[in-house]
Amino acid sequence: MVQKIYDNALLALDGLLFDGMVIAAGGFGLCGIPETLIDAIVESGVTGITAISNNAGVDDFGLGKLLKTRQIRKMISSYVGENKEFERQYLSGELEIEFCPQGTLAERMRAGGAGIAGFYTRTGVGTMIAEGKETKLFNGETYVLETGLVADLAIVKAWKGDPYGNLIFRKSARNFNPMAATCGKVTVAEVETIVEPGAFDPDHVHSPGVFVQRLLLATHNEKRIEQRTIRQEAA
């Protein structure tokens, strides 16, 4: 069996990081983010990163850690409203942002991973998102051309993984992780549990191992909650 399991995040990222690289990360908000791998990238000191991620974390958690250390040069994201440091760096011109509607971002990652160079969508037509982009009429409606995204490295978080790199995600922590896994030239997955070969029902695998080159047991599973919202139990 090809050995995909690595002992820790530093070993799993060995030889993959370089200045000016493009990194795609799974996660929505702070849910389903690869906490262990983000910490290892902070530690590596690699700079000039273009990060493809729906959000930018918060000031001291998630990709926010890489913003704080100025390791990210550009973000391709749909929403960065939870990160004050992001806003400061952007408004002062230190950080570049390519805003991408959330569904378009998911589809750009999916397309990049599936060998689709571009696709037409109605999303963003008539807005500044479509400025400078080719448009085309289909059945009398205007669509805008968006391009697929490919990253030098994709980092994802899954609930369970097996030694073949098959992944199962948990609940809404799935979000962008399956698309991120497909769009990396190399994909590293951190998982909460590593299971024995054959433990998965093949019908239940969310991301098949073909997309995952390296796998490690996640050691950071804080799963911080951004908006802890509760209901009062009826008396």
Add this chain to the structure above:
Amino acid sequence: MPWTRDDMAALAAQELLDGFYVNLGIGIPTLVANHIAPGVDVTLQSENGMLGLGPFPTEAEIDADIINAGKQTITELDRTSYVSSADSFGMIRGGHIQLSVLGAMEVAENGDLANWMVPGKMVKGPGGAMDLVAGVGRIIVLMDHVDKAGTAKFRKSCTLPLTGANVVDMIITNLAIFQRPDRRSPFFLKAIAPNVLPDEVRAKTEAHYLEMPA
């Protein structure tokens, strides 16, 4: 007396029909879920990849892996399914979601919507709003009638960068409801909050609209 946020949410909830799949935006639109009439079967969708949203959890039920698009903790129902964000937006762009309720900074009389950016000031990003207005068949906006400076938010044209062009079907503010039968028609005044006079609505609205049908 102007409508409260809960009143506005309750008015929007009347537009949710039996069997609808609905996406509720962040803020006041989230309150709409509290006002769905008994017997009306509605499935709520959250664009991060959850279909069939339950109520907020109790302290004991909190699960960090179950959140809605507002990053709030939420619970499952017996109908719940999870999908990737790509599949979730497939539901949205593919026209499988019947209705979305969103907030707004500005709406124009031609149905243009602006709710994602104030250049040089607020840099948050569109999130899923642009996909929702492009793909969902019917869009209802919930917003205050005027902004904090007292400026009309229902305008001749939007001054802020657009979220979508000609995408709004109904506007519910704290003072009035505006609606239009289709996206080629102008808005008409459908209802006014109790004890609010038509003149006040007129004075606080920049957009052209048709008067209430008799």
